Amino acid sequence: MREAFYDRPRFRACGDRALLAEYGTGIDLAVNRKVHAVAAALRERSLAGIEAVIPAYRNLAVIYDPIVVSFENLTAALTALESDLETAEPAEPRTVDIPVCYGGRFGPDLAFVAEHNQLTVEEVVRIHSQALYPIYAVGFAPGFCYLGGLDPRLHTPRLPTPRTRVPAGSVGIAEAQTGVYPSDSPGGWRLVGRTPLRLFNPSRADPFLYQAGDQIRFVPVSEPDFHRLRAAEEP
């Protein structure tokens, strides 16, 4: 066990219908993997009275119906889960490939990111697309991923003035974070490219392409490929 872990999960009440189970301190990949393993186990077991499981960085919320299950019942179930998870083989996270057309009009800040870090544009693309980025949590907006794993060589400050509209699919860098905008929104990230995929499509049978606990890989594609992939997307 790493130091970031608590000896045992800490349970806190969040009103009358939610329990927060916390597994460690700070932002730590191993703690986060544990959170997602617990979330997956809870969903699999579908215990009576549990209405939703919302994982975050180091804790998860269990939304429950207090008429059906008590806070004590839930903490007992989560504690019992501990020994099951200890013996289970940790699942290898799923890798989701996100094609990205880097630079040009899709990545207007790519040159700035390169210059800021004294790299060539090609090096930025290579470094950015070689890493696997764990999805620590999804939140803030539908499908917005809190990703870890950005190479320190690519850390770049935000724009001094945010753009009023960043197109959906834009891939950006802000300080030590990288991420993709799932919907059009204002934003101050340095944009290095754009994915042709619709990361969030509410009318698709599965509106999302990934979930928290997966890892993302950005795969460079040419502009013609971008347009071909874009055309294949459902409206």
Place this chain on the structure above:
Amino acid sequence: MSDVFGVISPGPLTTVQDAGRPAFQHMGVPVSGAVDRYALRVANWLVGNAGGCAVLEATLAGVRLEVLAEADIALTGAASALTVNGVRAPGWASVRVRPGDVVDAGVPEDGCRSYLAVAGGIDVPPVMGSRATYLGGRLGGFNGRALEAGDVLRRGPAKLLDRPRCLPWFPLYGSTVVLRAVPGPQDGYFRSALETFFDSVFTVSAQANRMGYRLEGPVLAREPDAPASIVSEPIVAGNVQVPADGQAIILLNEQTLGGYAKIATVITPDLFKVAQAKPGDTVRFLPVTVAEAGAVARQWAAFLSEVQALLAG
């Protein structure tokens, strides 16, 4: 499926809402839905719908509609100023309306949000399992937005009630609200401020909307060793968040993760009181334990069953 209302005036904010979209919170999609879930259910039951059908949620200065089809409607929540063709009509009761009638929720003397149900429910395309409008995501409801003058609303299949329905009582919201709240999840950050929190009177500020209610009152100071923000974690409706300025915000159902500490969490059966509080109203918090909150939840569920049974056809 037929046209049932033409919007003459939507008032400050009218949206289509139902019991919400709880299944995608882990993907960053907030629950949304009616802020006052009690008024939502009763409005629906009064016209013979299931409790979670889509209704119109109007804010403060009402909504004015032209009726396009004969229908049973009911207005609940802030329902004291309902008129049909300029004539007062009862809130918390079914009302038969006919094509050409003008329904106006008016400016209520009491409460903040009114809920207008129509038999068959407001028919907009469900998005991810719900008809609720998520304004921040421009998703669900009527094209993902608040209603505008000229919009035409449809209803689902419905038949007229055999006899009118009404509830023999309705809530008086007043301007003083007492909210029961469970301390935490970050009550440890506010050990000395907890007493202030539960002993003070707060005022609802002008920044009060479907996202949350910012309160004005004594500064709720963090302990010197408590960090200014926390690692982002799940948010639930009722969380009382305290940002760096020490002024409390009651969060509602429009976000999923956040990075501010929460001193306490309002229990679900009391959230309708938040929905009906207006800027300038005063708020006090009463501490309850999780066990006490569980007992309240059981009483509340029993009460809801009674109301439903009373209104059943």
